Amino acid sequence: xxxxxxxxxxLQELRRGTVVLACLVRLRTPDYGYALLESLNGLxxxxxxxxxxxxxxxxxxQALLTxxxxxxEARPRKFxxxxxxxxxxxIALMSDWRRIDDALGGLTTDQAGSTGPDTTGDAS
Amino acid sequence: MTELTDRYxxxxxRSLPAAQRxxxxxDLAERIADTIDARIESGASTPETAERDAxxxxxxxxxxxxxxxxxxxxxxxxxxxxxxxxxxxxxxxFVPATVAAAAALGLVISGGGWExxxxxxxIGINVAVQLAFWTTAVFAMIERFGTxxxxxxxWTPEHLPQLPEVRRPxxxxxxxxxxxWLAIAAGFLVWQQFGVVWIDGxxxxxxxxxxxxxxxxxxYVFALIALEAAFxxxxxxxxxxxxxxxxxxxxxxxxxxxxxxxxxxxRLVSAEFLAVIEPHLxxxxxxxxxxxxxxxxxxxxxxxxxxxxxxxxxxxxRGTLDFPGNRSPRPAERSTGR
Numbered sequence: 001x002x003x004x005x006x007x008x009x010x011l012q013e014l015r016r017g018t019v020v021l022a023c024l025v026r027l028r029t030p031d032y033g034y035a036l037l038e039s040l041n042g043l044x045x046x047x048x049x050x051x052x053x054x055x056x057x058x059x060x061x062q063a064l065l066t067x068x069x070x071x072x073e074a075r076p077r078k079f080x081x082x083x084x085x086x087x088x089x090x091i092a093l094m095s096d097w098r099r100i101d102d103a104l105g106g107l108t109t110d111q112a113g114s115t116g117p118d119t120t121g122d123a124s
Numbered sequence: 125m126t127e128l129t130d131r132y133x134x135x136x137x138r139s140l141p142a143a144q145r146x147x148x149x150x151d152l153a154e155r156i157a158d159t160i161d162a163r164i165e166s167g168a169s170t171p172e173t174a175e176r177d178a179x180x181x182x183x184x185x186x187x188x189x190x191x192x193x194x195x196x197x198x199x200x201x202x203x204x205x206x207x208x209x210x211x212x213x214x215x216x217x218f219v220p221a222t223v224a225a226a227a228a229l230g231l232v233i234s235g236g237g238w239e240x241x242x243x244x245x246x247i248g249i250n251v252a253v254q255l256a257f258w259t260t261a262v263f264a265m266i267e268r269f270g271t272x273x274x275x276x277x278x279w280t281p282e283h284l285p286q287l288p289e290v291r292r293p294x295x296x297x298x299x300x301x302x303x304x305w306l307a308i309a310a311g312f313l314v315w316q317q318f319g320v321v322w323i324d325g326x327x328x329x330x331x332x333x334x335x336x337x338x339x340x341x342x343x344y345v346f347a348l349i350a351l352e353a354a355f356x357x358x359x360x361x362x363x364x365x366x367x368x369x370x371x372x373x374x375x376x377x378x379x380x381x382x383x384x385x386x387x388x389x390x391r392l393v394s395a396e397f398l399a400v401i402e403p404h405l406x407x408x409x410x411x412x413x414x415x416x417x418x419x420x421x422x423x424x425x426x427x428x429x430x431x432x433x434x435x436x437x438x439x440x441x442r443g444t445l446d447f448p449g450n451r452s453p454r455p456a457e458r459s460t461g462r
Binding site for chain 2: 054069075
């Protein structure tokens, strides 16, 4: 695996959970697959169709989303909406996301403040 | 929606249970139609090629369907892979060889010639393939229908292997067993000279081995026994390594080859002994006993040789092989303590 592939793989892993969170938050307003894909990518939450469509079905199976076929238009489309369970999960995930962000922020500030193990002379 | 999309939907959903087929088909149809529209809108495809391009983008229908379903795409997943591998290697390491050897013995007893070797190899390969197939099939079933957890896999910390320095807890027992066995063998060689046949409670002076072997071959065997004893002590003091394993092979060959040769030439067993037992055995029984004797000698010596090689390959207790993970302390290090 070359460095680029490693980077890609780690980025994918980091983003995986955030896509779930983004879907749950975004689908508080009902929408269908392709529109959701467009809007998430437009917001800068990069997700692939091959990831999103199966994810929506999985979240529905876990009762985090509910779905309804809209047949008003020429083409029937499945509209997903965040369920109350999904909403509760979204709140929990969001608070954890903020906590991790704070923690990582603290980590980077600490590192900027310290001068590294070689020069501190603190041999514990 | 055209025929191409219909064919794609059929291909993607045909492996699913009927109940899910309709549902996924509708979902996919929506996705394909939206993708086609998007491609035309963005100018990525012309209206004529858009459908085909969209399907290409979706990829192989079977793998697309797999991403939608929860069924595993691997035969044996990470949870069972190591157990599968360990069990398979364990079984393959001795079952095919054992079955082949048993079959060969049976064929020779029933009067087979050299063609027995080919037949035995064929049987061994067949057993190896069957073993691999059925073991894998069972694990594939467990992977799909099992609900085992780590605890059910039966692993506890007590299963961890011993560290190399305590790997030879039996070496003293091994030494004593070897020496006792050699003493019994030497004693038997002397004792048989004075007769092994009892007739009406009286010991008849019929030796088992031909007396003229005393001129060379029996002293040779005694010398070999002495060498074996010295070698057992040497193994106790040093350890198994490639050189010792080679010596072990040579010692085994030095016994087995003359023993089998003398037996086949008819020089091993004394004529008097044969005369005594002849009336009790028919030709078939003699043939069977002969085959079992030769096979027994060869098997015992081959087994002992392989045992030495295996122990050498494992690196012995003192790490004659410096493989990673062999951190057995050298004797000097051990005395300094850690």
